[in-house]
Amino acid sequence: MPATEIFEEGVYGPAFTADPYAVFAELREHAPVRQVTTHRGLNAWLVTRYDDVRRLLADPRLGKDGNRIGELMARHSEVAGNATGFPAGLTANMVNSDPPDHTRLRNLVGRVFTVRRIGMLRPRVEQIVDGLLDEMARDREPDLVTTLSAQLPIFVIGELLGVPESDRKDFYASVDTLYGGFSAPEQLGKAYADVVGYLRDLCDAKRKTPTDDLLTALVQVSDDEDRLSPDELVSMALLLLTAGHETTSKQLTNGVLTLLRHPDQLAALRADPSRIPAAVEELMRFEGSGLSASLRFTTEPVEVAGVTIPEGEFVLLSLASGNRDGDKFPEPDRFDITRSTSGSLAMGHGIHHCVGAPLGRLELEVALGRLLDRFPDLQPAVEYDAVEWLVNSFFRGPVSLPVRLY
Numbered sequence: 001m002p003a004t005e006i007f008e009e010g011v012y013g014p015a016f017t018a019d020p021y022a023v024f025a026e027l028r029e030h031a032p033v034r035q036v037t038t039h040r041g042l043n044a045w046l047v048t049r050y051d052d053v054r055r056l057l058a059d060p061r062l063g064k065d066g067n068r069i070g071e072l073m074a075r076h077s078e079v080a081g082n083a084t085g086f087p088a089g090l091t092a093n094m095v096n097s098d099p100p101d102h103t104r105l106r107n108l109v110g111r112v113f114t115v116r117r118i119g120m121l122r123p124r125v126e127q128i129v130d131g132l133l134d135e136m137a138r139d140r141e142p143d144l145v146t147t148l149s150a151q152l153p154i155f156v157i158g159e160l161l162g163v164p165e166s167d168r169k170d171f172y173a174s175v176d177t178l179y180g181g182f183s184a185p186e187q188l189g190k191a192y193a194d195v196v197g198y199l200r201d202l203c204d205a206k207r208k209t210p211t212d213d214l215l216t217a218l219v220q221v222s223d224d225e226d227r228l229s230p231d232e233l234v235s236m237a238l239l240l241l242t243a244g245h246e247t248t249s250k251q252l253t254n255g256v257l258t259l260l261r262h263p264d265q266l267a268a269l270r271a272d273p274s275r276i277p278a279a280v281e282e283l284m285r286f287e288g289s290g291l292s293a294s295l296r297f298t299t300e301p302v303e304v305a306g307v308t309i310p311e312g313e314f315v316l317l318s319l320a321s322g323n324r325d326g327d328k329f330p331e332p333d334r335f336d337i338t339r340s341t342s343g344s345l346a347m348g349h350g351i352h353h354c355v356g357a358p359l360g361r362l363e364l365e366v367a368l369g370r371l372l373d374r375f376p377d378l379q380p381a382v383e384y385d386a387v388e389w390l391v392n393s394f395f396r397g398p399v400s401l402p403v404r405l406y
Contacts, residue, residue: 013039017389017396020291021333024048024321033307036316038393041078044314045307046292050325050345052304053293053317058350062296062315066096072297076314094355095239095294102351108228109236109355112217118358121160125366128155133374137405141381144401148367149252150176153245156363161199161237162206162213171198179245199237203230240356248360250289250390250397252367255280257387257401258287259372260380262335269337270376273369279337280364284346285323286335291396292316293348316393319345379404 016023027034032049047053056062094105129152136147154175163171177183177191206216218233228236259266259279269279296315301308309315322345324332329339347354354360372378381402388399 013391014389017391018387020320020396021324024318024324028321028325032305033309038316039391040393042073042314042393043076044295044316045309046316046318047304048318048321048325049305050322050328053319053322053345054343054349056296056302056304056315056317057293057345057348057352059302060099061299061302063098063299064096064102064294064296064352065098069096069295069297072312072314075312094236095243095352099351104226105228105232105236106351106355108221108226109218112214112221113355115358117214117217118362121156121359122362122366124159125156125362126370128152128159129367129370133370137374140406141402141404144256144403145249145253145398146400148371149249149397149401150179150245152252152363152367153248154179154241156359157240157244160213160240160359161202161215162211163202167198171195174198175241175245179242179249195241196234196238199234200230203233203237243354244356244359246395247289247354247356248363250395251284251360252364253397253401254287254289255283255364255368256371256378256403257380257384257398258283258335259368260378260403261384265335265337266372270372273373275337276365276369277361278341280361280368281341281344281346282335282337282339283364285329285341285344288320288323288346289395289397290319290346291392292318292320292394293345294352294394319348320396375405377404377406 027046027048032052033045033047035043036046037043047056094102094109097105129148132148132151132155136142136144139147142148151172154172158168158171158175174191174194177187178195183191202215203219206213206219210216210220215233215237218228218236221227259269265279269275293316296317298309298311298313298315300311302315303309323329326332328343329341347357347360381404387401390397390399
């Protein structure tokens with residue numbers, strides 16, 4: 001079956017999600033801009049060529065205002081909701097806003113969410129990873145997703161936000177329910193309410209009793225007396241949880257699976273661990289966690305590759321396809337930890353470039369380095385063809401990945 005037929009028939013289904021790259025290659029060649037319907041019934045325009053994706057990521061004619069997205073959902077989606085990933089009233093964050101609101105929020109957050117602050121977390125991230133690896137070692141064939149990939153971002157973000165030790169067990173349980181991918185709708189609703197309620201209380205506590213953590217810094221940050229409002233604070237904390245968990249957890253699993261499927265590259269990395277940062281960049285290019293950038297819509301007609309997308313249409317910018325475009329990356333389907341990944345779209349581009357990129361890179365570098373060092377005989381415990389992939393328009397990663405440690 002031709003790749004485009006798999007896409008058409010599967011509608012982001014298992015056949016497409018298991019290996020989308022052949023589909024993307026055919027689309028780049030024959031239909032670089034085309035209308036699609038996602039697995040959840042969202043009608044949108046999919047853009048797949050590197051140059052087009054990169055240009056549109058920075059194009060102000062593509063809006064991200066959360067309120068407008070909610071309005072457009074009634075026209076373009078079979079499923080109710082605002083598609084922002086955030087509850088009503090809490091879409092006031094950098095992902096779901098346009099200038100000047102985005103500029104204001106980004107400037108305020110950028111004053112405290114710095115590379116230096118993230119770098120200071122490294123010793124604590126190393127401790128967290130080592131503790132999770134200790135737990136993994138209790139089982140000869142653990143599931144990498146549940147024991148490491150899904151847990152690490154929750155623990156690190158809890159540390160970053162300054163969640164007290166006494167609260168962490170319940171907080172982590174609620175976040176795991178929310179983002180673990182195995183919960184029923186009624187469980188998700190309760191988990192969302194629990195997480196939002198806890199974050200509101202935590203922001204109040206940081207305001208009354210400051211501590212040395214990012215959330216306190218966000219509570220206190222100001223620019224000419226401009227501060228983040230209570231809703232903006234909670235929304236920003238939710239953004240760190242959502243973006244940090246989804247991208248890092250799936251990227252870690254994707255990265256380990258990719259290395260296991262390329263033993264020559266894994267051997268080269270083991271022989272020279274100094275290559276880990278470069279390997280992380282290539283892993284994000286080659287098998288990134290993000291299929292598409294966060295949702296955008298046209299604020300006026302936009303012409304792309306000879307196709308005019310009308311005003312008020314949703315647009316999916318395929319990061320995964322752009323990063324496998326041979327016009328940008330020679331031999332794009334070859335995994336090579338020594339290649340230049342300059343210009344990779346893995347962390348986005350333009351004003352919405354991922355603010356948490358330094359944190360994600362730190363977690364991935366520490367986790368991969370320590371995992372490979374701790375378990376030199378690491379192997380997959382299932383056939384590669386048996387790996388089940390998450391079906392999602394924006395993120396891609398194995399639902400589970402049993403591995404053999406010894």
